[in-house]
Amino acid sequence: MWSLSHITNEIHEWLSSTFNPTWTLIFEMVLAGVAVIGLFAVLGLVLVIMERKVSAWMQIRLGPNRVGPKGILQSTADTIKLMVKEGMTPSGADKFLFNLAPFIAMIVAMLLMAPLAFAKDFQLWDLNIGVLFVSAISSLSVISILMAGWASNNKYSLLGAMRSGAQIVSYELSAGLSVLSIVVLAGSLSVSDIINSQADGWWIFKGHIPAIIAFITFIIAVTAETNRAPFDLAEAESELTAGFHTEYSGMKFALFFLAEYVNVFIVCAIGATLFLGGWMPLHIGSWDGFNHAMDYIPSSIWFFGKTFFLIFLIMWFRWTFPRLRIDQLLNLEWKYLLPISMINLLLITAMAILKWHF
Amino acid sequence: MNGSDIIFYLLAAMTLVCGLLAVTTRHIFRAAVFLLFSLIGVAGIYFWLQYEFIAAVQIVVYAGGIAVLIIFSIFLTQQAGDKLPKQRIDRKIFGALAAFCGFALVMIQVYGHTFFETEEGEVTVSVFNIGKKMLSITDGGYALPFEIISMLLLAAMIGCIVIALRTKKENS
Amino acid sequence: MKFIVKYIKDIWGAITSLLKGMRRTLYYFTHHKEIITQQYPDNRDTLNLPERFKGEVVMPHDENNEHRCTGCQACELACPNGTIKVIFKNEINAEGKKKKAIDKLVYHLELCTMCNLCIEACPSDAIKMAQTFEHSVFDRNQLTKILNNPGSKIMEGVE
Numbered sequence: 001m002w003s004l005s006h007i008t009n010e011i012h013e014w015l016s017s018t019f020n021p022t023w024t025l026i027f028e029m030v031l032a033g034v035a036v037i038g039l040f041a042v043l044g045l046v047l048v049i050m051e052r053k054v055s056a057w058m059q060i061r062l063g064p065n066r067v068g069p070k071g072i073l074q075s076t077a078d079t080i081k082l083m084v085k086e087g088m089t090p091s092g093a094d095k096f097l098f099n100l101a102p103f104i105a106m107i108v109a110m111l112l113m114a115p116l117a118f119a120k121d122f123q124l125w126d127l128n129i130g131v132l133f134v135s136a137i138s139s140l141s142v143i144s145i146l147m148a149g150w151a152s153n154n155k156y157s158l159l160g161a162m163r164s165g166a167q168i169v170s171y172e173l174s175a176g177l178s179v180l181s182i183v184v185l186a187g188s189l190s191v192s193d194i195i196n197s198q199a200d201g202w203w204i205f206k207g208h209i210p211a212i213i214a215f216i217t218f219i220i221a222v223t224a225e226t227n228r229a230p231f232d233l234a235e236a237e238s239e240l241t242a243g244f245h246t247e248y249s250g251m252k253f254a255l256f257f258l259a260e261y262v263n264v265f266i267v268c269a270i271g272a273t274l275f276l277g278g279w280m281p282l283h284i285g286s287w288d289g290f291n292h293a294m295d296y297i298p299s300s301i302w303f304f305g306k307t308f309f310l311i312f313l314i315m316w317f318r319w320t321f322p323r324l325r326i327d328q329l330l331n332l333e334w335k336y337l338l339p340i341s342m343i344n345l346l347l348i349t350a351m352a353i354l355k356w357h358f
Numbered sequence: 359m360n361g362s363d364i365i366f367y368l369l370a371a372m373t374l375v376c377g378l379l380a381v382t383t384r385h386i387f388r389a390a391v392f393l394l395f396s397l398i399g400v401a402g403i404y405f406w407l408q409y410e411f412i413a414a415v416q417i418v419v420y421a422g423g424i425a426v427l428i429i430f431s432i433f434l435t436q437q438a439g440d441k442l443p444k445q446r447i448d449r450k451i452f453g454a455l456a457a458f459c460g461f462a463l464v465m466i467q468v469y470g471h472t473f474f475e476t477e478e479g480e481v482t483v484s485v486f487n488i489g490k491k492m493l494s495i496t497d498g499g500y501a502l503p504f505e506i507i508s509m510l511l512l513a514a515m516i517g518c519i520v521i522a523l524r525t526k527k528e529n530s
Numbered sequence: 531m532k533f534i535v536k537y538i539k540d541i542w543g544a545i546t547s548l549l550k551g552m553r554r555t556l557y558y559f560t561h562h563k564e565i566i567t568q569q570y571p572d573n574r575d576t577l578n579l580p581e582r583f584k585g586e587v588v589m590p591h592d593e594n595n596e597h598r599c600t601g602c603q604a605c606e607l608a609c610p611n612g613t614i615k616v617i618f619k620n621e622i623n624a625e626g627k628k629k630k631a632i633d634k635l636v637y638h639l640e641l642c643t644m645c646n647l648c649i650e651a652c653p654s655d656a657i658k659m660a661q662t663f664e665h666s667v668f669d670r671n672q673l674t675k676i677l678n679n680p681g682s683k684i685m686e687g688v689e
Contacts, residue, residue, distance in 0.1 A: 058555040059558070060566050097391060128484055129411050133414050136415075136418045136422065143391075143394060143425070146433075147391060150387050158433070162430075162433060183485070188484070316556070319555060321548065336541065
């Protein structure tokens with residue numbers, strides 16, 4: 001049967017039969033790198049046009065509709081424009097850190113791709129602490145923002161970076177706790193184990209109400225972590241012009257922009273993996289007929305379908321809710337999300353010990 | 359020299375060069391960033407050793423926690439972009455001496471130690487094993503350190519709350 | 531206990547109000563007929579301007595080339611930035627009396643902010659806002675308009 005894992009196996013066998021092991025490894029690493037960069041480019045184009053169309057339709061507008069049929073080539077045209085634009089460095093800036101920051105943002109986003117399972121048996125690196133790896137690496141993304149904000153030598157950038165730092169550091173807690181609740185239920189940190197534990201139903205259905213609460217806190221926390229509205233204080237247009245990337249232009253700005261969208265994709269992919277079963281088709285307990293029918297839909301379509309559903313959810317938040325003030329933001333985290341997710345984690349642990357879940 | 363060795367030397371070089379730059383640069387923010395890269399290099403060596411759990415903890419605690427804390431304190435205290443004054447020569451000498459003493463101590467230990475190949479089979483570091491070890495009170499278990507650290511964190515949290523409450527009272 | 535009840539009520543209120551907002555945006559997202567964007571240069575013939583859109587000040591004349599302006603200068607006084615100038619002439623009416631009447635009502639479109647104060651000030655409804663908006667010209671003198679038609683005179687019975 002046609003599948004992504006089949007293709008990778010074919011490539012691996014052909015490479016192993018043609019070259020010696022070292023060269024095979026090098027070629028496979030290069031292929032994986034090219035695939036990740038290609039996925040980045042496609043994601044950037046698709047997500048930007050999707051965001052613009054979704055925002056337009058939610059605000060009773062038309063959105064981009066001139067470049068290409070129905071405007072779908074708009075983001076391609078924007079990318080070409082950004083690539084040929086001059087990337088300026090302000091004179092008072094710390095040039096080294098200023099130019100390094102967008103690349104750090106991109107590298108962090110690339111590293112986060114490693115443990116994601118895009119389809120059945122299609123994963124770059126199935127390490128046994130996959131989920132912990134993701135939360136560890138995503139805590140590095142704040143560094144690039146702080147770097148960009150400081151190196152720009154601009155008070156708006158610095159304010160944006162400070163806000164974003166406070167926001168990411170505090171929302172990491174509730175995101176981590178809600179991730180942990182699924183780890184408790186699945187009994188493993190490995191992404192493939194978590195997906196396999198959902199073969200008889202997704203955790204959001206199997207885990208009763210506590211899993212749904214964990215899902216809601218997770219979505220709120222990751223929306224804040226990716227600095228998107230209603231938590232976009234770091235780049236609040238009306239207050240700080242563009243926050244930490246005020247001074248960036250051309251391709252360096254494009255890298256920040258791309259990293260933001262790729263981060264959205266990654267957190268949604270993690271959410272889909274943990275709560276909605278990743279590439280696992282919709283299975284219900286022991287209804288074998290139904291489960292077999294669902295298996296005919298390829299696993300990659302399940303994964304991307306769930307991920308894009310969550311991305312749509314986050315975009316829906318962005319174009320519905322007004323921006324929070326900084327004190328409201330911190331109140332929401334420390335007075336509501338954190339206590340709720342702690343109690344929720346206790347409930348889920350009790351549930352996992354007493355085997356109350358399905 | 360095979361691929362694995364090359365990766366090790368690259369990671370070691372990154373750690374050492376960034377560590378050296380962290381102490382020689384005169385921009386305090388750059389020093390913090392180089393320190394961060396140095397810590398990430400150490401995490402990379404843990405990954406190379408396939409101790410993924412320790413590597414992830416290294417990144418969470420040092421890179422994601424302590425480095426960000428240092429950067430925040432720089433933001434709150436230092437003027438942007440100011441160069442630090444040049445260090446006095448005696449301080450430089452004492453600093454180099456202290457670093458050399460530490461290095462010598464480690465090297466003496468490493469060379470004095472006889473390494474031998476383990477006969478035990480490969481151990482997979484699953485979450486189950488980590489959790490078991492963390493709570494075991496047998497030889498080599500981490501129950502006592504775990505509890506002591508949790509006491510320390512509790513004390514720190516209570517201290518934070520007390521400080522936060524006091525300033526509020528004075529303001530009103 | 532009271533605190534906990536309030537806490538839960540807060541959360542419930544927040545969730546329901548947020549869901550209400552999301553329902554509205556989802557409605558707009560799925561109902562493309564509601565889109566209000568006008569694709570202007572393409573739909574010039576079928577352009578659908580809102581009722582209160584204001585383009586420029588005009589003075590309507592009837593078929594006998596008569597207007598309703600008495601020349602009371604209320605519009606000139608009401609205008610915040612001197613857009614309207616009323617120039618008088620003396621006219622001899624049917625009874626042989628001299629009577630003041632407008633010669634020209636000069637309107638500087640380039641100064642006008644479409645604030646509607648002149649229309650509200652006018653006691654005899656002589657001027658109104660038109661919905662034309664394609665005003666660009668190559669010479670700014672063309673923007674200085676005379677609102678009354680040449681040879682027009684005041685309508686009978688308007689004081």
